[in-house]
Amino acid sequence: MRRRGGARRARMGRRGRGLAWLAVMALGGCGGGSDRPPVPEAAPVVAPNGTVGTLLPSIDPSGVIAPAADPKLPGFDAWPFVFDARNHTIDGRTCAVVVEREGALVRELSATASADACVAAWDGRDASGAWLSPGVVTVRATVEDVSGGALAVAEATVEVVRLGIERIELDPVTPGDRSALLYSRMAGRSDGFYELASDRFSWRMGADAGDGAGAVVLELADGTPRELPAPWDDPLSPPLDAASPDGVERDTYNLPTAWSAGARLDVSATLSSDIAGVPGGGDPTTVEVRVVPPAGTEATADAGFAHGATVVVRTVASPVPAVGKIDWALEWSFEARRPGGEWVAVPGSLTTTHRLYGLVDTPIFDYSAVPHRAWVDVVDIVAGWVDGASADPGDVAGRIVEGVYWELGLRYDRVSGASFYTSYPSGWEGAVFDLTDFQVRGDGSTINCSDAGSIVSAYANMVGVDLRYHILQHGSASGFDLNYIQAIGWEGFTETPFTSGRGGFRYHAVVGPPDGSFFDATLALDGDGTPTSLPATLLLAQGMPADDYLRALSSEWTYITTRVDEKVRIR
Amino acid sequence: MTRLVTILSLTVGALWVTAACASAQPLVSRIAAPGLVLTEVRAPDDVPLPVRLVFARSAQARAEVRIDVLVTASEAEALSRAEALESRAALGLPALEGIGARAWGHRTMVVLARGPVAAEVRVLAGAHDAVAIARALDAELAAGTGRAATAPRLRVDGDAQGERPLAVRFDGDVVASWLSADGAGYARSTERGWVVARTGPGAIVVRALAVTPDLRVHELTLTR
Numbered sequence: 001m002r003r004r005g006g007a008r009r010a011r012m013g014r015r016g017r018g019l020a021w022l023a024v025m026a027l028g029g030c031g032g033g034s035d036r037p038p039v040p041e042a043a044p045v046v047a048p049n050g051t052v053g054t055l056l057p058s059i060d061p062s063g064v065i066a067p068a069a070d071p072k073l074p075g076f077d078a079w080p081f082v083f084d085a086r087n088h089t090i091d092g093r094t095c096a097v098v099v100e101r102e103g104a105l106v107r108e109l110s111a112t113a114s115a116d117a118c119v120a121a122w123d124g125r126d127a128s129g130a131w132l133s134p135g136v137v138t139v140r141a142t143v144e145d146v147s148g149g150a151l152a153v154a155e156a157t158v159e160v161v162r163l164g165i166e167r168i169e170l171d172p173v174t175p176g177d178r179s180a181l182l183y184s185r186m187a188g189r190s191d192g193f194y195e196l197a198s199d200r201f202s203w204r205m206g207a208d209a210g211d212g213a214g215a216v217v218l219e220l221a222d223g224t225p226r227e228l229p230a231p232w233d234d235p236l237s238p239p240l241d242a243a244s245p246d247g248v249e250r251d252t253y254n255l256p257t258a259w260s261a262g263a264r265l266d267v268s269a270t271l272s273s274d275i276a277g278v279p280g281g282g283d284p285t286t287v288e289v290r291v292v293p294p295a296g297t298e299a300t301a302d303a304g305f306a307h308g309a310t311v312v313v314r315t316v317a318s319p320v321p322a323v324g325k326i327d328w329a330l331e332w333s334f335e336a337r338r339p340g341g342e343w344v345a346v347p348g349s350l351t352t353t354h355r356l357y358g359l360v361d362t363p364i365f366d367y368s369a370v371p372h373r374a375w376v377d378v379v380d381i382v383a384g385w386v387d388g389a390s391a392d393p394g395d396v397a398g399r400i401v402e403g404v405y406w407e408l409g410l411r412y413d414r415v416s417g418a419s420f421y422t423s424y425p426s427g428w429e430g431a432v433f434d435l436t437d438f439q440v441r442g443d444g445s446t447i448n449c450s451d452a453g454s455i456v457s458a459y460a461n462m463v464g465v466d467l468r469y470h471i472l473q474h475g476s477a478s479g480f481d482l483n484y485i486q487a488i489g490w491e492g493f494t495e496t497p498f499t500s501g502r503g504g505f506r507y508h509a510v511v512g513p514p515d516g517s518f519f520d521a522t523l524a525l526d527g528d529g530t531p532t533s534l535p536a537t538l539l540l541a542q543g544m545p546a547d548d549y550l551r552a553l554s555s556e557w558t559y560i561t562t563r564v565d566e567k568v569r570i571r
Numbered sequence: 572m573t574r575l576v577t578i579l580s581l582t583v584g585a586l587w588v589t590a591a592c593a594s595a596q597p598l599v600s601r602i603a604a605p606g607l608v609l610t611e612v613r614a615p616d617d618v619p620l621p622v623r624l625v626f627a628r629s630a631q632a633r634a635e636v637r638i639d640v641l642v643t644a645s646e647a648e649a650l651s652r653a654e655a656l657e658s659r660a661a662l663g664l665p666a667l668e669g670i671g672a673r674a675w676g677h678r679t680m681v682v683l684a685r686g687p688v689a690a691e692v693r694v695l696a697g698a699h700d701a702v703a704i705a706r707a708l709d710a711e712l713a714a715g716t717g718r719a720a721t722a723p724r725l726r727v728d729g730d731a732q733g734e735r736p737l738a739v740r741f742d743g744d745v746v747a748s749w750l751s752a753d754g755a756g757y758a759r760s761t762e763r764g765w766v767v768a769r770t771g772p773g774a775i776v777v778r779a780l781a782v783t784p785d786l787r788v789h790e791l792t793l794t795r
Contacts, residue, residue, distance in 0.1 A: 191749070191760035197770060245735040246768060247761065370757035416680050417661025420693070424659060425620050432617060442625075442634060444695045448661055478663070498662050505661045571616040571749075 055118065055143055055152040056084045065139070065156050066344045068287045068336035070163040071124020071131060072218075072225040076348030078121035081109070083141040083154050086116040093143055093151065100138045107132075111141070118143060124160065131223055134160045134275060134282040161289065162282020163305065163334050164218040166272040168203040168352060170257050170265050173314060177263035179362050179464075181256060182373035185236040187247070190436050191571075193370050194238050194248060196255055203352060205229065205272075206251035209243040216274035223276040229254035231327055231355035235377035236439075256355040258374050259320045260362060260464065261391035266314050267297060267330065273307040280307035287336045289346065294330040305334060320358035323396050323463060324388035325380060328354045357383050360393050361464030366567045374462040377439055382463050393465045397519050398542030400459050404452060404488075404521035405540060411489030412522065413446045414499045417506075422450040428471045428507075428564050433458055435570045445489075452488060452522040453509040454568045460511070461567055467519060471563045472508040472550070479506040480556040483531035485523040486538060493526060493536035510541070510549070518549040525552040597720070597784030599624070599746050601711040604636040604704050612747040614782045619643065619652065621691070622747065622786045635697040636704065641689045642716060642787045646672065653684035656691050667702065670709045681705035685712040720744060720783035725791040727767060727777055736766035737795065739777065747782040756795075767795070 057065045069079045081097055095118035097111040107127050109120040118141045126132050136159045143152045172178045178198045186192035196202075205226055207215040214221035231254050232239055239249035259265070269291070273282035289305035297313035305311075319328045333349035357379045365372040385403040386396055404410065413420070421438045424431055433454035437443060447455075450469075457467040474480040481504045484493040496503035510520045520541040525531060527539025531552045541549050550557035599612060607626035611634075614622060621641035625634045639656075643649045650672060657664050657675045664675035664682065671683035679694040681701045690708060692701045723743025729735075739750060739758070750758035750765045755773035758765055767777055779791040 186759065187762065189760050189762065193757065193759040195757060195768070195770065369751050369753050370759075415662075415677070416664060418680055418693075419659055420695075423620055424655070425617050427655075430617070432620065443637065443693075444634075446695075450659065500662070502662060506658065506663055507661060569617075 055141060055154040057082075057154060057156045064342070064344050065158065066336060066346050067157075067338055067341070068159045068161045068284055068289055069124070069347050070161050070282070070334075071122075071348075073163055073334075073346070073348035074225070074228060074350040076124070078123055079158075079347055081120045081122065081139050081141070081156065083118040083156075084116065085113075085118055085143065085152075093145055095141055095143050097139065097141045099132075100140065101132070101135065106137060113143070132160055134162050134273075136160075136286055157286075159284060159287050159336075160282075161284045161287070161336075162218060162273040162275050163289065163346070163350075164205070164272045164274065165332065165350065165352065166205055166217045166270045166274075167201045168270075168354070169201050169268040170203075170354065171199075171268065172259070173264040173266055176362060177260045179258040179260070179359060180373050181258050181357075181379065182371055182375050183236060183238050184371065184375050184377060184436055184439060187237055187240055190442075192237070195370055195373060196238070196257075196376075200255075202255045202257045203229065203354060204251070204253055208241070208251045214277040216276060216279050217272045218274040218282075219276040221276055226252065228350060228352060231256065231353055235380045254352075254354070256357060256376060258357040258359055258379060259318075261320055261322050261358045261360060262318045263320055264315045264318050266300065266312055267294075268310050268312045269332065270310045271305055271307060273305075283307045284336070287338055289334050289336045290343070292333040292335055292345075294332055297330070320356050322388045322391040323358045323360055323383060323386040325383035326356045326358065326388075328356050330354065358388070358391065359463045360391055360396050363462050363464055364466050364567075365461055365570075367569055371436070371570055375435070375439075378435075378459055378462050382459055393513065394543045396463060397456070397460050397465050397467060397513070398540075400456055400465075401519050401521045401540055401542050404455050404459070405524065408445075408455075409489070410445050410447050410452070410455075412487035412497065413448050414487065414490070414497055417448050417498065419448045419450040420444065420446055422454045422568070424450075429566065431469060431566075431568045433568045433570050447488070447522075449505075449507075449509040449520075449522040452520070453511045454570075456519055456521050457511040457568055458570050466513050466567075467511045468513075468565050468567050469509055469511050470518075470565060472510060472553075472560050473506070473563065474556065475559045475561045477556075477559070479504045480554045480560055482554055483552060484526040484534060484536045485553070486536070487523050488521060493524075493534060497523075508553070512546075513543075516546055517543045518546055519543060520549070525549070527552065596717070598640070598642075598711070598716050598786045599782075599784045601714075602638055602640070602708055604638070604699065605707075607635055607699075610634070612782060614747040614749040614780050615788060616749045616751065616780065618780070618788055618790060621689070622782050622788060634695050636699050636701075637693050637695060638704070638708065639691040639693075640786045642785065643687045643689065645687055646684070649687050649689045650684045652689035653682050656689060657682045667705075670702075670705055671712070674705065674709075676701060676705065678702060683709060685709050686716065688712050688716060717785050719787060720785045722789045723781050723783065723791070725777065725779050725781070725793050727793055727795050736761075736768045738763070739765040739767060739779070741779075741781055743781075744784055745781045746784050749780045750777060752777050 095111045095113040097109040097120035099106040111120040139156045142150050180198045181196040183194040186194040212221040241249040244250045275281040291303040291311045293299045293313040300312045303311045331351045334346040335343040337343045363374045385399045420443045421434045453469045460467040486493045487497045510518045512518045525539045526536035528537035604626040610627045611625040621639035624638045626636040667674040671685035674683035681692045692705045694701045723741040726740045728738045752758045754775045755771045756769045756775040775795045777793045781789045
């Protein structure tokens with residue numbers, strides 16, 4: 001067992017003999033603001049054998065020895081200890097590095113000697129392979145001659161800490177830019193709605209009831225670091241926990257959030273230094289630690305690390321510039337220093353990933369009660385269709401029409417043209433869309449125009465595009481004829497889309513924004529300018545002026561009247 | 572939504588009883604589709620929308636037939652509702668003779684009115700005949716809808732302000748229900764029935780549409 005440096009120092013002074021002793025405390029001795037630590041004036045430079053030299057904690061490409069580190073920090077590889085030996089003849093000699101706590105050997109490290117440095121790395125574990133608990137340790141490097149005699153010694157005092165994040169809240173810089181989301185089938189149940197309020201923590205770590213005594217936010221009961229939660233992938237249900245008051249996982253989770261495109265975010269991270277059995281037990285005691293704002297963010301206030309403290313960073317630009325789905329990664333790193341010293345990077349970092357959905361704007365409905373929210377599964381579909389290409393309402397609505405027409409596997413009811421998912425309680429007003437059933441195709445994949453209108457408008461409303469449904473009817477007759485169309489899910493243009501060979505619609509439903517243009521996913525028009533004859537050029541109505549649309553739809557277009565201008569109600 | 576698989580997993584063979592005998596049973600037990608079991612009774616979320624009965628080959632199988640039933644206050648209202656249902660098909664449905672007071676449809680879709688009831692039979696999958704199902708339904712309706720069930724009462728247990736949702740119960744025989752809530756909470760269906768989740772302090776107005784075995788819809792409200 002090696003003795004502690006202080007005792008050796010006293011003995012050396014008494015003896016007046018020559019073990020070159022440089023007890024350079026890395027935490028106190030690495031400051032000064034220069035690239036290289038200064039050689040302390042009091043440092044003895046004469047070794048027993050007369051060799052002149054120093055052995056100092058060094059600066060190396062990664063910086064001076066970090067005064068603190070958390071070996072359990074995700075991304076922690078090793079704690080590098082590089083002792084500068086440029087003033088010391090080290091060639092041909094060996095060096096040894098040990099870690100001690102309160103005079104007791106914790107670990108002998110594998111060290112290498114080069115021309116100008118003694119280098120070792122520590123994984124934070126003791127000789128038995130167990131994690132060393134947080135606290136101060138001494139790292140001692142010794143240059144030895146061929147016979148094992150010590151030529152020079154240096155020490156660094158560093159602190160094992162525990163650095164982590166308990167929860168993260170994402171807030172809009174501009175109020176209202178974050179929207180609530182809704183899961184529609186919690187635990188697989190129809191009508192099993194679960195709202196993610198716009199002010200709810202989206203990312204959290206915590207001990208589960210089943211983890212056992214001693215489990216804490218950052219660690220399981222046996223001290224194993226708790227894994228960071230990945231974004232929750234099920235778009236229909238939140239993660240479940242039977243022990244939770246509402247049946248939803250509330251200990252460790254990572255839930256999606258929805259944002260108006262272009263929103264900037266304030267990210268509030270509540271810090272934790274929990275160790276198994278001791279909440280907050282890994283808080284720094286002799287060093288200062290601060291959070292380094294993740295790339296693309298800047299701190300809005302003091303970013304000092306302390307158990308339970310909250311650090312707020314603000315995005316420099318919007319991470320959600322358009323409609324889409326983004327898994328936004330934030331790399332949280334840390335710096336440490338002795339009081340008054342220079343900040344040194346702490347090895348390792350933790351990366352939290354946040355699923356952000358970009359919307360055109362806040363969801364827009366005519367009703368306020370649940371389920372009139374942005375449904376996760378719907379937003380996920382639309383985000384995939386738009387894929388970050390635009391935040392323009394017209395573009396996004398047009399992409400929704402394309403998606404519904406081409407990509408959902410839907411087919412027009414060529415037998416009756418009857419709706420499967422849309423009901424009208426009274427007249428044509430108040431259309432109710434059974435979105436819950438539609439999302440799982442509970443009644444199959446056959447639809448009619450009311451359904452297509454409901455799908456397009458409900459999807460659009462949820463991502464903040466104002467689309468309402470309209471009913472087109474002949475002003476005086478019981479129906480109107482059709483030009484060449486291609487119904488959703490069917491091949492080829494025809495004037496008589498029904499299996500009976502009949503053509504014409506008694507009514508037709510389309511959707512559109514307040515500007516009066518039409519969007520339609522029920523059918524494709526013949527867009528070649530002569531819709532009454534073949535050949536046909538496929539044209540989807542994606543913001544067509546009403547007259548252009550009607551002219552392409554029917555030869556009786558001048559008789560067609562447009563009724564109803566309201567959003568569908570969903571259930 | 573309430574699944575009635577256990578109590579209503581009856582094939583038409585078991586349910587195909589005579590009208591005279593059947594009228595003693597509640598309407599929900601007298602409606603069937605041959606070879607299929609009733610897997611779900613779905614309450615409407617508004618009035619006057621119909622109650623939906625869903626039939627499939629088994630509880631886990633996809634729906635093959637659905638029958639929407641709207642029990643109204645009068646024959647005239649039922650006929651009006653049936654006409655409205657028929658008009659929602661973009662292609663007009665042919666009239667059917669011998670079913671109900673009026674009926675329209677074909678093998679995959681039938682709309683009919685009989686007494687105070689408007690109904691719609693839809694074949695969603697499989698080789699089922701909507702006309703045959705509609706005829707059988709009509710025979711059941713001709714036997715009457717039965718005595719009107721007592722309107723249930725709505726109860727919301729507890730007044731917790733925390734994360735635990737408030738349990739919703741009905742006093743009375745309810746085969747399906749739909750809940751919505753306005754104010755500081757919202758309603759959702761769970762395996763233990765409907766609950767109301769609080770989203771903040773303040774009053775919650777709970778509105779329920781409860782379907783009794785006679786397939787009538789009762790609108791109930793309660794402020795918590």
